[in-house]
Amino acid sequence: MSAEAGVNGVTGPGAAVGPVLRVEGVRKAYGEHVVLDGIDLDVDAHRCVVLIGASGSGKSTLLRTIDLLDDVDDGAIWLEGEEITDPRKDADALRARMGMVFQAFNLFPHMRVLDNVTLASRLVHKVARPEAEERALAMLERVGLAGRASAFPDQLSGGQQQRVAIARALVGAPRLLLLDEVTSALDPELVGEVLDLLIELKADGMTMLVATHEMGFARRVADEVCFLHEGRVHERGAPDQVLGDPAQQRTRDFLRRLA
Amino acid sequence: MSTWTPSPRQLEREAFRRRRAVRSTALAAVSTLLVVAVAVAVLVSSPGWPRVRQSFFDWDVAVDSLPKVAEGLWLNLRVMAVAAVVIVVVALALAIARTLRGPVFFPLRAAATAYVDTFRGLPLILVLLLVGFGLPGLRLPGVPRDAVVLGGLALVLTYSAYVAEVFRAGIESIHPSQVAAARSLGLSRGQAMRHVVLPQAVRRVVPPLLNDLVALQKDSGLISILGAIDAVRAAQIQTSAYANFTPYVVAGVLFVALTIPLTRFTDALARRSGWMGAMGAVPGGVGGLR
Numbered sequence: 001m002s003a004e005a006g007v008n009g010v011t012g013p014g015a016a017v018g019p020v021l022r023v024e025g026v027r028k029a030y031g032e033h034v035v036l037d038g039i040d041l042d043v044d045a046h047r048c049v050v051l052i053g054a055s056g057s058g059k060s061t062l063l064r065t066i067d068l069l070d071d072v073d074d075g076a077i078w079l080e081g082e083e084i085t086d087p088r089k090d091a092d093a094l095r096a097r098m099g100m101v102f103q104a105f106n107l108f109p110h111m112r113v114l115d116n117v118t119l120a121s122r123l124v125h126k127v128a129r130p131e132a133e134e135r136a137l138a139m140l141e142r143v144g145l146a147g148r149a150s151a152f153p154d155q156l157s158g159g160q161q162q163r164v165a166i167a168r169a170l171v172g173a174p175r176l177l178l179l180d181e182v183t184s185a186l187d188p189e190l191v192g193e194v195l196d197l198l199i200e201l202k203a204d205g206m207t208m209l210v211a212t213h214e215m216g217f218a219r220r221v222a223d224e225v226c227f228l229h230e231g232r233v234h235e236r237g238a239p240d241q242v243l244g245d246p247a248q249q250r251t252r253d254f255l256r257r258l259a
Numbered sequence: 260m261s262t263w264t265p266s267p268r269q270l271e272r273e274a275f276r277r278r279r280a281v282r283s284t285a286l287a288a289v290s291t292l293l294v295v296a297v298a299v300a301v302l303v304s305s306p307g308w309p310r311v312r313q314s315f316f317d318w319d320v321a322v323d324s325l326p327k328v329a330e331g332l333w334l335n336l337r338v339m340a341v342a343a344v345v346i347v348v349v350a351l352a353l354a355i356a357r358t359l360r361g362p363v364f365f366p367l368r369a370a371a372t373a374y375v376d377t378f379r380g381l382p383l384i385l386v387l388l389l390v391g392f393g394l395p396g397l398r399l400p401g402v403p404r405d406a407v408v409l410g411g412l413a414l415v416l417t418y419s420a421y422v423a424e425v426f427r428a429g430i431e432s433i434h435p436s437q438v439a440a441a442r443s444l445g446l447s448r449g450q451a452m453r454h455v456v457l458p459q460a461v462r463r464v465v466p467p468l469l470n471d472l473v474a475l476q477k478d479s480g481l482i483s484i485l486g487a488i489d490a491v492r493a494a495q496i497q498t499s500a501y502a503n504f505t506p507y508v509v510a511g512v513l514f515v516a517l518t519i520p521l522t523r524f525t526d527a528l529a530r531r532s533g534w535m536g537a538m539g540a541v542p543g544g545v546g547g548l549r
């Protein structure tokens with residue numbers, strides 16, 4: 001693991017051969033309710049995999065288990081060839097190698113924008129404050145918000161808050177970015193600014209796993225689309241195929257309801 | 260800048276609001292005066308009033324006893340200040356102990372829970388008597404015998420249990436998504452608590468904490484039962500010396516005078532929304548709506 005991936009937070013040429021993320025047979029139930037029933041998934045370096053599926057189909061649960069915010073009931077997850085579902089591994093250090101952006105932004109309301117972005121650098125990556133702030137400002141510049149560094153989150157629009165959250169997730173130079181319906185809580189006219197940023201990140205080579213209902217975004221950016229249904233990947237393939245000419249009836253039904 | 264002049268409609272609206280404000284202020288003044296007048300009239304015309312005035316409201320006794328009572332109050336203030344600091348520290352530790360998860364922490368969690376249950380249930384006066392007379396009775400070396408120290412200890416024991424619950428409520432009011440965001444960045448459980456949960460929780464509970472501080476201020480008068488010469492005890496001594504109850508009234512007035520600024524400060528802080536960030540404070544409160 002190298003911390004020299006640069007202030008733009010984009011992974012350099014991956015050292016490990018094989019996928020950045022591998023999910024194999026992941027199972028997760030809440031009580032009787034089986035949410036993930038054997039999920040298999042690979043995300044290769046610099047690729048973007050999009051998860052689609054009805055509300056409650058388990059997209060958030062899958063992303064949370066990958067980020068080790070929830071334990072799997074069975075199956076295994078690898079990050080750059082290292083099994084992260086091994087309970088002997090230091091979960092904090094593993095989480096620090098992934099970035100996650102949430103639907104509701106989850107910025108820290110008691111901290112200024114700059115402190116939101118520097119927090120992990122200072123506490124987790126042990127970077128001295130001046131350097132952490134320099135990196136954070138560069139990252140805020142990248143998301144177009146360097147001018148709002150001293151604002152509190154509630155003084156920003158939803159789109160701006162989400163861009164801060166993305167900057168916060170990127171500043172630790174993650175190998176993988178997990179995005180959970182990051183535009184669902186935004187007013188329609190603010191969705192574009194966030195999606196444009198994600199398109200740029202993809203162009204810069206970031207590896208991403210994205211849960212979204214934005215089919216336009218999926219068509220444009222995704223290398224692969226996975227349709228989640230009843231705890232499984234019900235259909236997967238290139239975006240044009242899955243979104244344009246789905247093989248499965250369920251997928252067709254889901255897409256029709258969205259349109 | 261645009262050159263806006265209020266429309267006649269808006270001017271009329273404002274004039275109406277001004278008239279109504281004047282009218283309600285006048286009404287409030289008249290009704291307040293009336294209530295006070297009636298209360299005074301009932302008091303003064305009661306059959307025992309001349310006796311009561313003599314034994315509770317003697318101006319000369321009040322002036323003479325004031326220095327001693329004020330001196331006692333200074334002790335109350337010092338006890339309160341020291342106790343408040345210790346209480347906050349102990350209570351935070353208890354609250355955090357109660358939120359720890361996992362079997363490793365079971366003993367700590369159970370001990371904190373038992374402590375809070377015990378001292379929240381025990382009447383303060385019992386704790387004072389048990390600590391004040393029981394602890395020295397053990398004749399253990401190093402156990403203080405000073406009534407002020409023992410009284411302060413009793414206050415700390417009882418209040419830290421209450422304040423711990425206030426902190427715990429604050430901690431639990433922080434949405435789990437805040438912890439998820441912190442942990443997703445790689446922060447440990449402790450770092451998330453220290454940098455994300457606690458700062459928000461503490462800000463949220465400051466108004467109820469100040470309320471407890473007001474209560475502590477007046478309960479500090481209870482250490483007098485252990486013999487500490489605080490304001491209450493000083494008033495008691497003066498009362499016997501003058502064979503007149505006025506010193507009690509003096510002490511009462513001083514306690515109230517002390518708590519009022521703190522209470523107003525609490526109110527003001529609760530209203531100030533900027534201080535809380537966006538954390539649930541309603542700018543104008545509910546009173547702002549028509």
Ligand SMILES: Nc1ncnc2c1ncn2[C@@H]1O[C@H](COP(=O)(O)OP(=O)(O)O)[C@@H](O)[C@H]1O
Binds near residue numbers: 053054056058059060
């Ligand atoms: N912590 C939890 N406890 C119980 N049930 C949960 C929990 N989290 C999610 N679920 C359930 O798991 C299912 C999948 O939820 P989720 O992963 O949020 O779906 P999606 O993100 O695709 O809308 C839902 O039925 C939800 O009610």
Ligand SMILES: [Mg+2]
Binds near residue numbers: 059060061180181
């Ligand atoms: Mg979801």
